[in-house]
Amino acid sequence: MNAPSPASSHAAAQTPAAADTPVFDLLIVGGGVNGAGIARDAAGRGLSVQLVEQDDLASYTSSSSTKLIHGGLRYLEYYEFRLVREALIERERLLGMAPHIMWPLRFVLPQALSPRPAWLVRLGLFLYDHLGGRKALPGTETIDLGRSARGKGLKTKGRAFVYSDGWVEDSRLVVLNAMDAAARGARIATRTRLIDAKSENGEWVATLETKTGETRTVRARMLINAAGPWVDAVLGRIGRAKSDRGVRLVKGSHMVLPRLYEGDHAFMLQNPDRRIVFAIPYEGEFTLVGTTDEPWTQAPGKAEISAQEVTYLCDTVNRYFERQVCPEDIVWSYAGIRPLYDDHAANASAVTRDYVLDFEQPEGDKAPLLSIFGGKITTYRKLAEHALEHIAQVFPEAGGAWTAGAVLPGGDLPDKDFDAFTRDLAARWPAMPPSLLRRLARAYGTRVSAILGQARVPEDLGHDFGGGLHAAEVDYLVAHEWARSGEDVLYRRSKLGLHTPAGTQAAIDAYLARTTPST
Incomplete structure (x- = not known):
């Protein structure tokens, strides 16, 4: 889908036997909000990035939240003042970065x-x-x-x-970060898992496997473990498990x-x-x-x-x-x-929502590693910024912080006025149902024209799967947002599964089987 990001200049030093193995600055494991946010930030600083996610983007924790951008009022009871302050600062910043989905x-x-x-x-x-x-x-x-x-x-x-x-819209936030990362040169591989990785001559040599059983090897100057619930499992898989953090x-x-x-x-x-x-x-x-x-x-x-x-x-x-x-x-x-x-709190409700970044610096032949523990959606951008600060010594050539205020794909609404934007859509596509235009505007912001194109009436958008979901939108999600199944479309790229008739998911799966190359 996306061309491989430019290999690091470090690739020139590889032996002939490794010449065909792609070399990246960062190999990021995990396609949730933290992994996607770090990929975006790093790619924007000029680093070459490979991100791998074992399933779909935001398949697990990042699509299962309460979907709030908030400081966490109740965290004040646990004296989490630093976390609440950081989240409150980020709250208004994020609202301005993507006013279509926030x-x-x-x-x-x-x-x-x-x-x-x-x-x-x-x-x-x-x-x-x-x-x-x-x-x-x-x-x-x-x-x-x-x-x-x-x-x-x-x-x-x-x-x-x-x-x-x-x-x-939590899962869309993840996808938009991945899209921006890819636009800046990152390579995003969904339905691809890390089988193992070992440190070799100060680099990581990693084996990746797709859902279809195909394997490939990549090399990276650094590995970032943003696997969420699987962070401990990844540490065990690469021989870096610890007993003092988890x-x-x-x-x-x-x-x-x-x-x-x-x-x-x-x-x-x-x-x-x-x-x-x-x-x-x-x-x-x-x-x-x-x-x-x-x-x-x-x-x-x-x-x-x-x-x-x-x-x-x-x-x-x-x-x-x-x-x-x-x-x-x-x-x-x-x-x-x-x-x-x-943090060993006795009550699950009292466990800290703060994050910890565990950086293992390069030492001899030992390749550097950064593991992400904890975190919350509201602070994902700041977490990514902190992660890049941690690893600056590994990549002195990387650019500076840039994401604060940088809009996400589709978020460049004129004056950040969503209602005015939908009125403009209605004027440009007067024969389209207002409810359809508003839903598309909420999901895609200024990218909506890539779906509507030259269409004048809903029938021009192709087959209607129900709930106003047409083939043109499904095709867009496959081409630009890594959607590969009816579940991806109905419950992560949207929540249309709540509005469509029974059998819609199976119908989308059948359509994708006919129109989408296997990946």
Whole structure:
């Protein structure tokens, strides 16, 4: 799909036997938000990059979040002031980098059922408003839920605080970072896993394997282990396992219900056990409810919501909302394994969301290695910047930091005004349904013209798979966004799986089997 990035000048020193082996500055293992963010930053500094992901981009943790760009209000209880400050600074920065897939969101925090005194919550919100130098987002206000429209749908009224955070289409954030990395010369290989890697003459010699069983060898001056839940497994595979650092796997599950309330605001719900659950408007017709925090003791992989978690989330909804729900009301659910840095906290909810970068410097014939432990979506860009600072001694030729404020693909909306942009689309494609144009604008921003092209009416976009998904969009996702399956299209590049009829995923798989070369 993408031409190999230019090999490092170091390649000239290779022996004849290794002349045909590609040489990169960085081999990045892991196609989640941290791996994609580091690839983008490094490629923009002039480094040659090969990123490998064993499945699709954002297949696991990075598509299973609560989809918030936030400082983490509850982390203040655990005195994570540095993390919260960094996340709050990043929050407004990210909102400006991709206004098509990120936008501000107001959160209502009812106090009637709160296990925390109102003065303590208000103090936390005061810090939240001022710790990160908030500029664009509105600050906290106090409302009476009995008089405010934001109280409709709640069983219990009384006082509530309203504060600001942001929303992000998490899996699209990963893809856009990968796209920008590729545009800057990085090579992105999905459905490709690291079999092993060994240090040889100060370089990494790595064996990669595709889903079809094909293997190849690459060389790299440095390896970055951004494998998320698999970070420990990768360390074992390359002979660098340690006993003093590791990940603590915590499962977080979410459920999607028919819309619980009217309005475009979200709720932050406090439970008697002091844990937090969010209720967020989702895909127009639904409410997203989550998350949970359960220790995960199995091997990393696909996770599902448990009956215990369903009960917990349903009980939370029923405690707060007039509309009562049961497990049968769940439209869709998802769960992800969070690879948190193991700080030995007794409570899974209290495990730090901060990140740790473990840099093993080059020494003799030992090739350098950087392993990423922990992290959260909001701080991914800063994490990548810190990662490049750590490894600057290995690559003194690399350029300086550049990503702060640099827009992601499709994010260059005029004046960052999404509504004005959609009005312009409607004027340019007047025969297209407004709902279709708005959805495409939300997903692709200024790249939407690459899908609409010369089309005048929906029929010009090719076969309609349902929910307004046409062949032209699927073809674009294959050509530019590494989509290779119906699941990639319906649940990661979009959430159209919630809006399309049964059998759509199989129909897309059949279409791709006919039109897409095997990779």
